[in-house]
Amino acid sequence: xxNYVNGHWISPLKCAVAKKGRRACLHFYxxxxxxxxxRNNGKLHLLIIIDDGGWRKLxxxxxxxxxxxxxxxxxxxxNRGEIACRIIRACRELGLSSVxxxxxxxxxxxxxxxxxxxxxxxxxxxxxxxxNAEAIIAAAHASGAGAIHPGFxxxxxxxxFAQAVTSAGLVxxxxxxxxxxxxxxxxxxxxxxxxxxxxxxxxxxxxETDEQASFLAIQAASEIVGYPLLLKASAxxxxxxxxxxxxxxxxxxxxxxxxxxxxxAFGDGRVYVERLLxxxxxxxxxVLADRHGNTIHLGERECSIQRxxxxxxxxxPSSAVDAELREYMGKAAxxxxxxxxxxxxxxxxxxxxxxxxxxxxxxxxRIQVEHPITELVTGTDLVQQQLLIAAGNPISQSIMQRxxxxxxxxxxxxHAIEVRVYAENPATGxxxxxxxxxxxxxxxxxxxxxxxxVRQGDNITPNYDPMIAKLVVHAPDRDSAIRRMRVALHDFxxxxxxxxxxxxxxxLSHHEFVAGNTPTNFIDLHWAEGWSEELGEKGxxxxxxxxxxxxxxxxxxKYRGSSDIGDGLAGGxxxxxxxxxxxxxxxxxxx
Numbered sequence: 001x002x003n004y005v006n007g008h009w010i011s012p013l014k015c016a017v018a019k020k021g022r023r024a025c026l027h028f029y030x031x032x033x034x035x036x037x038x039r040n041n042g043k044l045h046l047l048i049i050i051d052d053g054g055w056r057k058l059x060x061x062x063x064x065x066x067x068x069x070x071x072x073x074x075x076x077x078x079n080r081g082e083i084a085c086r087i088i089r090a091c092r093e094l095g096l097s098s099v100x101x102x103x104x105x106x107x108x109x110x111x112x113x114x115x116x117x118x119x120x121x122x123x124x125x126x127x128x129x130x131x132n133a134e135a136i137i138a139a140a141h142a143s144g145a146g147a148i149h150p151g152f153x154x155x156x157x158x159x160x161f162a163q164a165v166t167s168a169g170l171v172x173x174x175x176x177x178x179x180x181x182x183x184x185x186x187x188x189x190x191x192x193x194x195x196x197x198x199x200x201x202x203x204x205x206x207x208e209t210d211e212q213a214s215f216l217a218i219q220a221a222s223e224i225v226g227y228p229l230l231l232k233a234s235a236x237x238x239x240x241x242x243x244x245x246x247x248x249x250x251x252x253x254x255x256x257x258x259x260x261x262x263x264x265a266f267g268d269g270r271v272y273v274e275r276l277l278x279x280x281x282x283x284x285x286x287v288l289a290d291r292h293g294n295t296i297h298l299g300e301r302e303c304s305i306q307r308x309x310x311x312x313x314x315x316x317p318s319s320a321v322d323a324e325l326r327e328y329m330g331k332a333a334x335x336x337x338x339x340x341x342x343x344x345x346x347x348x349x350x351x352x353x354x355x356x357x358x359x360x361x362x363x364x365x366r367i368q369v370e371h372p373i374t375e376l377v378t379g380t381d382l383v384q385q386q387l388l389i390a391a392g393n394p395i396s397q398s399i400m401q402r403x404x405x406x407x408x409x410x411x412x413x414x415h416a417i418e419v420r421v422y423a424e425n426p427a428t429g430x431x432x433x434x435x436x437x438x439x440x441x442x443x444x445x446x447x448x449x450x451x452x453x454v455r456q457g458d459n460i461t462p463n464y465d466p467m468i469a470k471l472v473v474h475a476p477d478r479d480s481a482i483r484r485m486r487v488a489l490h491d492f493x494x495x496x497x498x499x500x501x502x503x504x505x506x507x508l509s510h511h512e513f514v515a516g517n518t519p520t521n522f523i524d525l526h527w528a529e530g531w532s533e534e535l536g537e538k539g540x541x542x543x544x545x546x547x548x549x550x551x552x553x554x555x556x557x558k559y560r561g562s563s564d565i566g567d568g569l570a571g572g573x574x575x576x577x578x579x580x581x582x583x584x585x586x587x588x589x590x591x
Contacts, residue, residue: 070147070171075098076140076147078101082454083152085110088111090383096387099116099118101119102118104122104124108458121139130154133160133164140170146171147171157184157364159178159181173386175342183340183346186272196335196338199359201351201359203275222245225275229245230243230276232271234271277359280354281304282349282351283321285332286347287347288385289337294400295334296403299326299378313419313420316374348363351520377416415475421504423467426500426531427533433498436459438457440458440493440494448488449474471489
């Protein structure tokens with residue numbers, strides 16, 4: 001019998017000591033003898049010692065990883081925060097051990113605590129830590145990890161990192177470097193998709209790298225494409241290097257700004273021109289592909305609600321997509337994936353025009369932030385599928401068997417909505433609003449899911465993206481899902497920093513959103529002068545509730561004796577600018 005605790009094999013004596021210390025231990029055993037690391041038939045049984053000394057027996061089908069084309073039993077997560085926590089949970093359910101890498105300012109983060117083991121990446125800059133491919137690969141070797149999962153962001157769509165991982169003898173949990181390169185450069189992707197017969201937004205690719213030459217080429221392309229148009233960075237993503245141009249007078253300044261931002265963000269100043277499709281919707285199709293010839297889609301997500309070209313709310317299915325259109329778009333997404341020999345989970349993004357035409361936008365060669373809504377409407381764990389496919393396994397039979405005859409994708413059940421809860425102030429143009437999570441009480445209930453990398457007491461800092469959590473609901477239909485999300489947002493209590501929760505509540509209550517009329521310019525269209533919070537009588541009640549919670553958790557005792565007491569607040573117990581001041585979350589003054 002072999003023993004396993006905290007991600008490492010240990011001796012029976014040490015395991016007994018661990019048990020005496022009331023730590024949970026995992027015992028792997030086989031009914032036949034084992035020699036070294038060899039496991040008979042690739043199948044092990046798992047016994048878990050739990051704190052009360054009881055035993056539970058679980059069958060773990062470890063053969064999915066130990067007897068696959070690319071065997072591994074431990075995964076290093078080259079990421080942080082919420083997505084690192086999500087991957088760790090998937091590893092646990094598959095019987096894999098997890099290794100976290102972390103920067104010094106993440107030493108007390110939740111994902112470090114959750115992982116079986118963790119390795120510090122020395123340095124203060126991102127280039128020294130989460131963008132340091134060499135250090136991450138070295139950490140994988142030092143920890144004994146057999147695979148690296150990149151999550152999203154950071155190095156997840158860097159073909160050179162994927163190649164370095166495989167060259168180091170490790171398994172890359174993602175598509176091939178070729179697929180990443182083909183889809184990572186947007187101009188190259190447009191050309192490839194056009195050749196594969198996938199509809200592409202009318203536009204002109206521009207390969208000029210010289211600044212003046214590129215400006216001349218952009219001007220010439222604008223005369224062909226027409227206005228309004230969109231300038232986009234070829235190597236871009238996340239809304240960076242993107243400018244909408246309504247009139248020729250604004251073209252040169254927009255081109256300079258897009259090029260400058262693209263060079264800063266991606267080191268590549270190439271910018272191309274696309275027609276700006278006004279009133280369109282952002283629809284993306286989730287795909288899964290393996291090396292055994294299977295490529296399927298798992299329906300669509302609508303991600304039209306955006307601010308600064310970044311998604312705020314996503315839902316699945318889309319109110320604008322019927323079964324026939326879903327199959328057409330699904331087949332186009334499958335063709336896009338097959339055109340680059342794709343493996344793993346990926347997302348093909350389209351713009352859906354008011355006329356019902358759809359056009360290829362880009363492909364994200366990684367897991368998406370909004371993947372939970374697809375998981376809920378299809379009953380599929382996408383992160384687990386990533387790990388299984390990376391190990392050389394085909395897409396799970398339980399998924400393939402649910403694809404209707406003659407179709408290329410799964411049926412979707414019910415409706416799911418995800419909102420991104422940010423530490424930001426919608427009233428100031430969605431600027432980040434960092435601070436401590438002095439109170440963090442998440443909503444609960446049937447059909448409510450929270451994906452997060454933080455807990456009460458943590459700080460939202462300027463070091464990383466200010467997303468606090470992804471709140472997700474699932475219900476039988478769209479109206480029920482909207483109601484469920486509104487209740488969940490109402491029940492979500494965050495004190496210590498300003499959030500976008502009240503804005504999200506207003507968004508979900510807007511009559512045009514409820515009616516399903518959600519173009520990509522929805523926020524600009526309905527809050528053209530910006531969003532502001534009307535407190536009124538409800539605000540007074542909320543203020544009273546906040547004050548009560550603050551007193552119950554002792555925030556009011558944090559500071560004493562100040563004479564600078566804010567906008568009319570008597571008593572001198574809370575300073576203006578005090579980060580623990582609960583009144584900061586309601587416009588820094590009494591209603």
